Amino acid sequence: MTKSTPPCIKMKIFILVSFLIFTYANSQQSHLYNQEHEILLKIKNHFQNPSFLSHWTISNTSLHCSWPEIHCTKNSVTSLLMMNKDITQTLPPFLCELKNLTHIDFQYNYIPNEFPTSLYNCSMLEYLDLSQNFFVGNIPNDIDRLASLQFLSLGANNFSGDIPMSIGKLKNLKSLQIYQCLVNGTIADEIGDLVNLETLLLFSNHMLPRTKLPSSFTKLKNLRKFHMYDSNLFGEIPETIGEMMSLEDLDLSGNFLSGKIPNGLFSLKNLSIVYLYQNNLSGEIPDVVEAFELTSVDLSMNNLTGKIPDDFGKLEKLNVLSLFENQLSGEVPERIGHFSALTDFIVFQNNLSGNLPQDFGRYSKLETFQISSNSFNGRLPENLCYHGRLVGLMVFDNNLSGELPKSLGSCSSLQYLRVENNEFSGNIPNGLWTSTNLSQLMLSENKFTGELPERLSQNLSTLAISYNRFSGRIPNGVSSWKNVVKFNASNNFFNGSIPLELTSLPRLETLLLDQNQLTGQIPSDITSWKSLVTLNLSHNQLSGEIPDAICRLRSLSMLDLSENQISGRIPPQLAPMRLTNLNLSSNYLTGRIPSDLESLVYDRSFLGNSGLCADTLVLNLTLCNSGTRSRRSDSSMSKAMIIILVIVASLTVFLAVFLSISFYKKRKQLMRRTWKLTSFQRLSFTKSNIVTSLSDNNIIGSGGFGSVYRVAVEDLGYVAVKKIRGSSKKLDQKLVDSFLAEVEILSNIRHSNIVKLMCCISSDDSLLLVYEYHENQSLDRWLHKKSKIPVVSGTVHHNILDWPKRLHIAIGAAQGLCYMHNDCSPPIVHRDVKTSNILLDSKFNAKVADFGLARILIKPEELATMSAVAGTFGYIAPEYAQTIRVNEKIDVYSFGVVLLELTTGKEANHGDEFSSLAEWAWRHIQIGTDIEELLDDDAMEPSNVEEMCSIFKLGVMCTSTLPASRPSMKEVVKILRNCKDPLANVEKIVDIYDAAPLLKNLKWEKQVEYSV
Incomplete structure (x- = not known):
């Protein structure tokens, strides 16, 4: 166009060009839309046309930008959202088209x-979430090619190896989440270079080797949320953590951190959540607190000393204070009782x-108040349920x-009330018995008075x-207590008869009157x-006969009717019940x-009944008459028979005299030895009581070391004696070393799940270890039907060991080992953990035993070496056998391996000549066998x-070939406890699990199955 071109022509040309440009752009956009539509249908086809994508069709009338899985910007796909769709295929390689x-x-x-x-072909990618899947292998070293990423989550997968240095080059990252993986290498210090990072989640990486918290992380000045709990951290928390000025939420719980809490931590102005529970932190809590935004503080399960700082009284926004x-x-700062936001106060x-x-609850909506196992005195605050929100007291x-407090009588929110072992007195507040939601009411060991009500809470x-000091009769209204499982009213002043209505409670498992x-x-x-398991009516004035109906209580395991006035015969059907504990002593039975x-199991069950008799001397009762025999006339007895009887009698007398002389000589020889007794607690027996009772009749077990005896002693009933024997007059040095190792360890440790060593007795050629006696002997006798000798419950039957008992045993044994590994200084390694070394008492509480091979580690962080491998085939870790x-x-x-046996x-x-149970289990995991098919039918219920599948998987993880891939015993205990031990004290579990979440979403089904 020239200057001479008329304006109208210019306008027409401009309009034409604009139209052509618009048409071209529209054509390009339409082409891009159609291209993206084809790619989306291609993605659907890659995922094998799942039903959740049935609305993804080829029809042009369906705009893909309106599909819920798609977000568009300017009519182009910018977001692909496929959360929780049960996708089992790989990601499409053409996704970045x-x-x-x-x-x-x-x-x-x-x-x-x-x-x-x-x-990597998604050049504009800013947000990537692949968490909670089955990805395996290493996180790529060149992951920094995703240079535009602001959000990266790879959590809850099976990634292993290192967290690579290249992540530190993703300078735009604001959120990094690599949690619940199998990473077992190093954590890149370069993460500290991510200056824009606001969220860092590295928690529950159980396979990480022991590592210190990288000091470079404290350079993250913009970091607001940092979670690295349950990740094998040890050492001290860096003092420079006080420089992380933006930090709001810190969780380093469940690690092995030690030393003091840094002074600067509670000076962070924006800090609102601090979780440092279950570590080895020591010293006093910093007494200068300026983090006035704090809403939740959990420092529980450490070794902290000193007082609760007075400055904690300034934290007026605090919701949760957990220091158990x-x-x-010292005392609780008075000002804490004035907090208006406080919901949970947990310091047990x-x-x-x-x-x-006394102002606790008046200003705040308290939900949990747990102060058990301290030395508080005085009265409980009156207003704990002032706002009607209190759940647990x-x-x-x-x-x-x-x-x-009388206000508890109108506290309808209350679910758990435990006040045992105090000096409380008076009557129970009106309304408390029938409180709507109350499920556990535990008032034992106080001085309460009054009578039982006709009605209780329906949920109790x-x-x-x-x-x-409760008195009166057990009310007839007890029939309304339909949900009561445990009723313990021992040692009170109840009178009258047992009401028939009490027998109508269908869920009752424990009745103690x-x-x-x-x-x-x-x-x-x-x-x-x-459902009744335990019935104790002893020390009353009950009369009449033992009802036959007791013999039809199939769940009954413990029956105590001693110290009453019961008469008549013992029902013969009582014998097949094989009760774990039976006591009918001090009555008028005949x-x-x-x-x-x-x-012998029942040798103290019938004492004090003068009218009872037995056919043998086992029970120390009068022998019964032989009964009416077929009468024969004296004249019909042949002389030959008389001669035979005389000969037999003579031989019997001779044999008795011979055995008596032998026994006397043996006893005299035993007593001539110089025996030395070393006790580790107060004893009710002497060394002669033990030494003279080591007869073959008292042997209850044996092994490579020698024999185990059951010896009767006063007050205790029985003790177990392990006798170390040698092949000659002089003991083998290895046996002596084993003896000394066991004495050294057991004399210095105390734990309810470790066998108690009472004393040791030694002479020149004999070594004796005296333990508490465990009625149910060892786990293998129950689990693998190895025992034919009667134990407390009679001859062992495999189906008696149901799953609740197995879980209870697993938790107990794990707690014993956890104590050895984490609470003993220096730590102790057992080296011979197996089912035959787990003993069971009358309540199936597990006791770890046999410390002859145990090893005390010089330093926790160092590996000790042994000159030879010791242990039992099937239980020996591969690295121990090789190195x-x-x-x-x-x-x-x-x-x-024990967990695999239990499940x-x-x-x-189990396996062939070249494999074991652990290898067998791993092989089945590899080929994808349904775990339910591997479980023990004798223990499995719908x-x-x-639960059994989860514990089986835990057993598989514990038997991983690489030591670093195995959890610690502390982690094992947490996982087992999360199953809530069915035989343990339920109330104690409530204490722990209401106080702090010790497990945080462990995802077994997606973590373990691909860890091979």
């Missing part, structure tokens, strides 16, 4: 294979004392006194009122007690003891299949 993708989210699926490097299981002392198991602030094991499952003033007969119609009850290296992880391996019922050497 969607050129404008900035946001990809595939969390909560089942996507396998290694990290998809095809995503420390060594804190400390050394706190003094009066409680746990104040047992203190010196509190006075009456319970546990009523424990023993060792108080001993040491009262009950009269009359035991009700005969008790068929509703189908007749013959059923033959199946004539066992003779010793650390705690060899015990973890062996315990994993499958198979023995540790209600516990999922």
